[in-house]
Amino acid sequence: MARWEPNAPERLSKAALELFAERGYENTTVIDIAQRAGLTKSTFFRHFQDKREVLFGGGTLADVLAGAIVAAPEGVAPLEAVGCAMDTAGREAFTAERHEFSTLRRSVIEAHPELREREALKGLALTAAMAGALRQRGVPEVAARVAAQLGALAMRIAYERWSDAGGEEFGEAARRALDEVRAAVGS
Structure with missing residues (x-):
């Protein structure tokens, strides 16, 4: 070896x-x-x-999302900054080359309670990273937390759709999911 x-x-x-x-x-x-x-x-x-x-890759995705939120154009609304982060995640983490791996990863996690629990904890860390990045942009605490929660929900929906379907880029699936989340909450 x-x-x-x-x-x-x-x-x-x-x-x-x-x-x-x-x-x-x-x-x-x-x-x-x-x-x-x-x-x-x-x-x-x-x-x-x-x-x-x-299966959980440390804090890489949290770092990508937080960095992209901080770097989003000045003056954009909190959910739009989250949308910019999801675009970046699509280019850097959820690529066509990673689709097969991601699909299999999701099915393995869904089949094992211990892994589902760890995935939920990772989701909480991603949400906290997004909220922290929004606060760094000057977004008030409650607005940052709400935008991060809605962004995390849109990310989860987009990930499920992207890993199920294939063909659609993650960024497109994420933007569509974010638009649906916005419509559902009436903002």
Whole structure:
């Protein structure tokens, strides 16, 4: 086995997801994942705390969303800043190349209560990151929290649609979901 090979986190994530789908989450070990990826157990633990974290990728998406909200054009409404962040997430995180992985990831998570719980916690972290970025833009606390919650709902709807359907870009699905959320709340 080579001492170093590129893309270890991506390889580990792909291997874990394949094994979770084949054997089930409970029946897959860290050693299984490392072996499938052609890496060692110590390499696994250099990148992830445990086998759950392989599917949740740290704070990367939260950072993308928060950074894009802060960078949104000056003067845009809070939900529009969130829309700009969803556009960025579509370009950087939810790409056509990631569609198959994302679809399988979603089905594995839905099949395991422990993973659903971790996904819900990740959703809370994304919402908090968006609210924090909105406050950084000067949006008052309550308005920032409401916009972040509505944005998180639109993101969840868009992710479900995008991972189910394919073909549509995530940014388009997110903007459509955000428009539907806005219409549902009457703003």
